[in-house]
Amino acid sequence: MERDMFPELSVEITNGDCLLSGVVRDIYEIYNKIQDPSKEFISIQRRGGNSIRITGHTFAFPSASTRVSKMVGCIYYLIIEESGTVAVKRDVAISNDCILAELKSKDEFFVNKDLCTIITAHRIPLF
Numbered sequence: 001m002e003r004d005m006f007p008e009l010s011v012e013i014t015n016g017d018c019l020l021s022g023v024v025r026d027i028y029e030i031y032n033k034i035q036d037p038s039k040e041f042i043s044i045q046r047r048g049g050n051s052i053r054i055t056g057h058t059f060a061f062p063s064a065s066t067r068v069s070k071m072v073g074c075i076y077y078l079i080i081e082e083s084g085t086v087a088v089k090r091d092v093a094i095s096n097d098c099i100l101a102e103l104k105s106k107d108e109f110f111v112n113k114d115l116c117t118i119i120t121a122h123r124i125p126l127f
Helices: 030-035
Strands: 008-015 018-025 043-047 051-058 076-080 085-090 098-103 117-123
Touching: 008 030, 008 098, 018 076, 030 117
Parallel strands: none
Antiparallel strands: 008 018, 008 117, 018 098, 043 051, 051 085, 076 085, 076 098
């Protein structure tokens, strides 16, 4: 399937009252893995203050560009690490990762390690 033909997803990461959201082209079928109740895709590991790893599934590290790059003013991104793990990272923590989407918040995003962090995705209708 041609890259432009993949559906777009609205992705949200929540931790308590804090919310990050963004739009990602679903080239890697992330939606199916998030929605599959038999998988533990939404289990979260926090690594310091700069990243949240979403464990339970790994992806092959992309060989082609996703056409998304770091932008001035964007602080958080949804990425695939070289290990194939999906994560949310601050701009300063991104190195050789594949950026899937910019993530934005209306208010300051802060991870409270005592609260559950959840990732959800919804398909954006084409019409």
